[in-house]
Amino acid sequence: MIKVAPSILSADYTKLGEEINSVKSADYLHFDVMDGVFVSNLTIGLPVLESVRRITEMTLDVHLMITSPARFTARFARAGADIVVFHVEAETPENISAAIDEIHALGKRAGLSIKPGTPAEKLFPYIDKLDMALVMTVEPGFGGQKFIPEALPKIAQLRKTITSRALKCDIEVDGGINVETAKLCADAGANVLVAGSDIFGRTDRAARIAELRKVCAH
Ligand code: DX5
Ligand code: ZN
Numbered sequence: 045m046i047k048v049a050p051s052i053l054s055a056d057y058t059k060l061g062e063e064i065n066s067v068k069s070a071d072y073l074h075f076d077v078m079d080g081v082f083v084s085n086l087t088i089g090l091p092v093l094e095s096v097r098r099i100t101e102m103t104l105d106v107h108l109m110i111t112s113p114a115r116f117t118a119r120f121a122r123a124g125a126d127i128v129v130f131h132v133e134a135e136t137p138e139n140i141s142a143a144i145d146e147i148h149a150l151g152k153r154a155g156l157s158i159k160p161g162t163p164a165e166k167l168f169p170y171i172d173k174l175d176m177a178l179v180m181t182v183e184p185g186f187g188g189q190k191f192i193p194e195a196l197p198k199i200a201q202l203r204k205t206i207t208s209r210a211l212k213c214d215i216e217v218d219g220g221i222n223v224e225t226a227k228l229c230a231d232a233g234a235n236v237l238v239a240g241s242d243i244f245g246r247t248d249r250a251a252r253i254a255e256l257r258k259v260c261a262h
Pocket of ligand 1: 051052053054074076107182183184185186187188189218219220221238239240241242
């Protein structure tokens with residue numbers, strides 16, 4: 045079953061509550077945190093997450109695009125994230141393992157992400173205990189970019205590994221997702237679709253969420 049996760053990076057922050065309400069038929073709400081160092085953009089952080097947590101029951105999928113994310117993973121889990129995803133490129137192996145355990149100890153789901161230039165193998169040492177593998181399908185940093193098709197074989201490789209080891213890890217894709225690229229990703233093995241501009245860029249958001257699910261149904 046395909047899950048859709050609208051990214052509030054493309055929402056209007058002057059009316060964030062209404063914007064979130066307009067996508068409540070989705071499965072997760074994707075929350076992009078950027079620090080201006082790991083990526084060349086700055087976005088939102090803990091105070092906004094705390095506010096969002098108070099106004100929605102949606103599953104909050106927090107994507108940390110920050111350096112040394114293990115400093116913050118537990119704080120985001122405590123602030124209301126249901127899923128805390130951080131980048132494998134941004135941490136040491138010891139800190140990655142410890143952060144995953146800490147997120148789990150707080151009763152939350154843990155995910156790791158790879159940028160377009162990072163091979164899928166970088167996730168393999170952790171995959172047994174991951175709830176989510178996030179394959180970036182654009183360079184992280186900005187909404188509205190063009191999908192990078194070179195990510196597709198990595199999705200397939202991860203799906204093969206997850207199936208062969210009988211793991212429960214979800215595969216999420218993020219960046220340039222629309223009805224065409226969503227289908228390519230789902231066919232390769234992704235089951236969670238992040239979409240920012242393709243959902244928030246239109247008024248019929250619930251219909252678009254349903255359409256994204258439908259085009260991926262096998
Ligand atoms: C980009 C973010 C994405 C972004 C996707 O670094 O991680 O979540 O919002 O935006 P679209 O769907 O517009 O490519
Ligand atoms: Zn994201």
